[in-house]
Amino acid sequence: MKGWAKSTLVLLIILLLSTIFFALIYRPSDPEAVPDAPLVSFDLRLSLYGIEPAIVQVNQGSLVALNITSVDEDHHFGLMTFGISRWVPANETIEVRFHANLAGNFDYGCLIRAPGHVDEVGTLQVMPRA
Numbered sequence: 001m002k003g004w005a006k007s008t009l010v011l012l013i014i015l016l017l018s019t020i021f022f023a024l025i026y027r028p029s030d031p032e033a034v035p036d037a038p039l040v041s042f043d044l045r046l047s048l049y050g051i052e053p054a055i056v057q058v059n060q061g062s063l064v065a066l067n068i069t070s071v072d073e074d075h076h077f078g079l080m081t082f083g084i085s086r087w088v089p090a091n092e093t094i095e096v097r098f099h100a101n102l103a104g105n106f107d108y109g110c111l112i113r114a115p116g117h118v119d120e121v122g123t124l125q126v127m128p129r130a
């Protein structure tokens with residue numbers, strides 16, 4: 001077997017094994033999937049000056065409710081690891097809920113890539129189960 005064919009085969013095997021691995025460890029973040037999880041709630045404030053608070057900390061396994069308010073103009077809140085992508089109209093509050101099933105640090109913020117919106121970033125810290 002030629003060198004490039006062997007490399008391609010190894011790469012495909014790694015890709016296949018990675019796909020199987022992530023398919024096995026993935027758990028849905030759908031809040032309906034864990035109705036008895038403890039609920040924690042936070043108020044987030046989105047503006048062209050940033051997002052507050054910039055850090056939200058929860059325990060792994062929690063059901064998280066974020067009440068997100070835009071205090072100036074339309075924003076688009078994203079927490080992509082947990083499948084959240086929602087418009088937040090100017091001067092309105094929306095609620096998103098998800099199951100914090102993964103531990104680690106995950107970015108959240110505004111997905112609009114235009115002047116004024118790019119600094120609206122925060123971190124969700126999901127503390128691992130003991």
Ligand SMILES: [Cu+2]
Binds near residue numbers: 076110111116117
């Ligand atoms: Cu924004």
